Amino acid sequence: MGTVKTKNFDYGQEEIDYLKSVDAALGAAMSRMGRVERVIIPDLFAALVYAIVGQLISVKAVHTIWERMQGQFGEISPQNMAMQSADDIQKCGMTMKKAVCIQNIAQTISQGAFQLEELHGMSDAEVIKELMTLKGVGKWTAEMLLINSMERRDVVSWGDIAIRRGMMKLYGHHNLTKEQFEQYRLRYSPLGSVASIYLWAISFE
Template identity: 35%
Template sequence: MVIKVYDEKVQRIAQADARLGQLIAVIGDLTIPLRVDPFDSLVMSIIGQLLSVKAAGTIYTRFVDLCKVVAPESILLMEDTEFRAAGLSRSKTSYIKDLSSKVISKEVDLYQLDQFSNETVIRILTSVKGVGKWTAEMFLIFSLGRLDVLSLGDVGLQRSAKWLYNLDKHEDGKACLERKASLWFPYYTIASLYLWEAVNMGYVDSCASLEELLL
């Protein structure tokens, strides 16, 4: 997924929301690699729950080394001890096995999800143990490439929004996202990607405000 600053969708957001527009100008174009395999994408998401990106990556690499191929059939042949050797908890082991079973039985058909609405995709995915709304929303963005997703519960988005709009750290970040959402409609994902990038690039931690960043 490539987001160009001068794309009509991006400019529409920048014109509607001046502060976000200034941030977009600083960050520039974005290239977001999509996760091609939906099953692998969900396994990665489950492994990464409540972990740092670095820790999740380490465990995922160990897991791949053990199962060789990230596919439901190979995963169901693994022993629980192998999951633990990779660093996975009992709960995450059960989540990944439940996902594998549901994919094999066709109860969840990951390869048909791109045909459904966001709401239907979320409903289907959250039928899997351990897959909540946030994980399903990340799947919509980073696997299906949907541009109209706003994950109101995402802590990173909330923190970035409070920084961008000069809110006190104790204020409600979710409420801030809800207030600004109408300015980004329908391209919530694009706004989200720039807010996340402000965190990834260190702006939220290193600059007290957007004004300081622009100096």
Template identity: 30%
Template sequence: MDEQTIARGMQALSLLDEDIAAAFKELGPPSPRSRPAGFETFLSTIVGQQLSTKVAAIIMQRLINLMGSVTPARLIEIEDQALRDVGLSWRKVEYVKRLANAIITNSLDIESLSDLSDEEAIIEIMQLKGFGRWSAEIYLIFSLNRQDIFPADDLGILLGLAKLKGLTEKPTPKQARQMVEHWQGWRSVGSLFLWQYYHQPK
């Protein structure tokens, strides 16, 4: 999402939620964040699972160097042990090979995801081994620029919402979704703001 979209979203959310309005005056809008749509972003999602951002970036760069050309066909050619040697776990080796094969066989058409509704695209992505709802929702927000996605399984989102609403403990994902129903239409922007708000000092 670009700055204009975020600005419109924050203005709308400020009218819908007084807590957002107050925090927005203090912090201003969240920064734009995006990732290119396509195979490399799916690949980096697998690489980054359960790793720090720094470690994931190192392993991803090693993988890119190993591949040379970052394509599904090239990944299929690489021996499993070589993928393990750059830092992927055996499970992630399985996941990236399954991803590449899904694209090659056209059981996953990444380009067609943009033609699907939010829920249809999420379900399509979740058919991939290693991709849960959170991974799919993150792809929709940052790569497909969908404006009404709320990744309620994200810990930062839940803690940010608890902080925003003055709760003593974080809500469950189900509770969080109910709490932001009135943000409908701009829940992706609201999610960006919650991430920003959570990381601000008290």
């Protein structure tokens, strides 16, 4: 059975201290919660597939499907996934639309029509723009790749419901405008990704 390699998002006391210094509410939550680990997938293709599977479904459901996929297909690589039928991918528990999307992206990459590795040399905005040329990949999916694979430091995703929910809980808002969100995002910068890791955890408390 192929298992996709994972590691924890790399951050330390310096990042924690910085965020505590710029935002008292977040700082208090960080002190209360202690260190929060974020498991990431360094392999770009596997992380992209994981993000597509994760669109609009619960974390628990994603884990179940992800385990099934690894059990069924072994290695989650472009070459391997390009050879699978959309039906077989779909049988792991996702919608047919997502299965077709994963199969198409795997074929595009395995044929050399999209160079995933080139993303490493691009800015966050360029990575998002490039990934969104792939059918089925929107801004949220691209932002998840930036955090959950590339370990980019300053990503706070407006499109992520859990992050918005974490902000609302943290600051006591009943709803959150884009303007309020932007104010917080700018306050956390340049360490928005570490703030996101805590906001996710707060939203699930």
